[in-house]
Amino acid sequence: MIEKALRRIPLTKLMDLKVDYAFKQMFGSEKNKHITVVFLNAILNRTGRNTIQEVAFMKQEFGGEYKDDKQSRLDILVKTQDQQMINIEIQLSNQHDMFKRTLFYWAQLYTSQLQKGMGYHKLLTTITINICNFTVFPQSAYYHSTFYLYEDKTLKRLVIQDDALEVHFIEMNKFLEQWHRGVLKPLDDILARWLLLLGMVDARKKKVYEKIYHELEELAMKDEHLLQAFNVWEELSLSQEDVIAYQSRLKYILDEEAKLDDVKHMAEQKGMQKGMQKGMQKGMQKGMQKGREEGKKEGKKEGKNEAKEEIANDLLRNNMDIDFISKITGLSMERIEEIKKGLIQNNDDQLR
Structure with a gap:
């Protein structure tokens, strides 16, 4: 039960998983790889034979090949067993540059695969996932938006199989607003469960949403991966070294x-x-x-x-x-x- 998972720590001591340091420790660690796989399948809606079964964590820095090149450091970068590159970015603050930053990261990641003498057909599908703690699309009610390359008039996708470009935006504020209104059903929606996990603590407001905790408590009785995530979250929040690093990053x-x-x-x-x-x-x-x-x-x-x-x-x-x-x-x-x-x-x- 989730009560046992959190028996050693008050809810107020839990890290805000929307802070990039905590997020990377939870989802970008080799020892938590199984949690990362479940989380990615939930975001990308992969089921059955299409599920991600294995990921390999890749180096997060690229660019800077020449003196004046801009060097980039990604939050989490993995390669799946079916040779897809997936970059996950978590953004607590709105820096007003999400669209261009996303395309820059995607372009850098896509083109960095090409080595001398390598054919273009060997370039891997590249997916970018942005989890934002602010509104990205004010005119849209959807909290999860997915983009591909489309033709302007027919709206036909440029590529159906192995899309080169796939970009996801998840807006946490919209998600939480819909959850509070009761329009979401986390029991039937795996992604909603994981987003509740991210939304339970708000470090900026110094607040813990106990209503979310109680729903997660019930869900964890039926979802062993969610329970495992709570155990990892607790261990992370109890580690003095990680707490110091987390607080330093949050302050920055x-x-x-x-x-x-x-x-x-x-x-x-x-x-x-x-x-x-x-x-x-x-x-x-x-x-x-x-x-x-x-x-x-x-x-x-x-x-x-x-x-x-x-x-x-x-x-x-x-x-x-x-x-x-x-x-x-x-x-x-x-x-x-x-x-x-x-x-x-x-x-x-x-x-x-």
């Missing part, structure tokens, strides 16, 4: 979220202050009410742009990606490139 993630919030707040404040100052000056010059109104509007716009550029400067100095900076500030990638060139030029001048 929360600190990065706070920095991002500070950046957004700073942009709003700077834009408002500069906008008011310039707006009043221009409004005074143009005179009367119309001048004030027009001046405020124009001043706010200019002030916001200046504030955005200052923030872009700060982020560039911290080596943030141009695409990420563009999403945060709203500046065009071309303008950010110009700012970057200016920073490089200033640095060169100082060195001289």
Whole structure:
């Protein structure tokens, strides 16, 4: 019974499995391979003869073959017995770059298989699974979305057998909202059971959903793999070494979220202050009410742009990606490139 599995540890001591360190220890470990296999079959809906029976964990770093290449580190990467490559990524925070990051990882992983003299027909099917603790598709009610390559008009898949590209997005917030409304039936849905396991602890809110725990308690009596996962989870949460590493990683993630919030707040404040100052000056010059109104509007716009550029400067100095900076500030990638060139030029001048 699950009560025995958790008899040594309070629920509040359990790690949040959505934190990448804990997730990788649970699902990316050789000793827990059987749990990984069950979890993947649930996500990919593999049943019968189509099930994944064995996985081999692969090295997680690739890229960086040349000096200026971007190097990538995947959360979990496995190869199945039928020669499919599967990358699983867990994202606690929304970095606003999921789509491009996903395609970049998939492309790197797909092309990295090709060695000199190797034919293209030997490239393996590559699957990417993204488990996100935030909304990815606001217009969709589905919490599990799967993408392939389709023709635009007929919607026919480019490849039926051995699809080169298969991408999954699982949105945990949508899943939990539907579970709370009672529209899901975890007893009949294996994936729902495993997602409840991921959703039971919320480290950001410092909360444990006991209602989820009680349902998992009943489910574990009928699902030995779920019970095994609870035992692993408990052992992980009792390991002092793992707890220290987990807490360090969680702190880093929360600190990065706070920095991002500070950046957004700073942009709003700077834009408002500069906008008011310039707006009043221009409004005074143009005179009367119309001048004030027009001046405020124009001043706010200019002030916001200046504030955005200052923030872009700060982020560039911290080596943030141009695409990420563009999403945060709203500046065009071309303008950010110009700012970057200016920073490089200033640095060169100082060195001289």
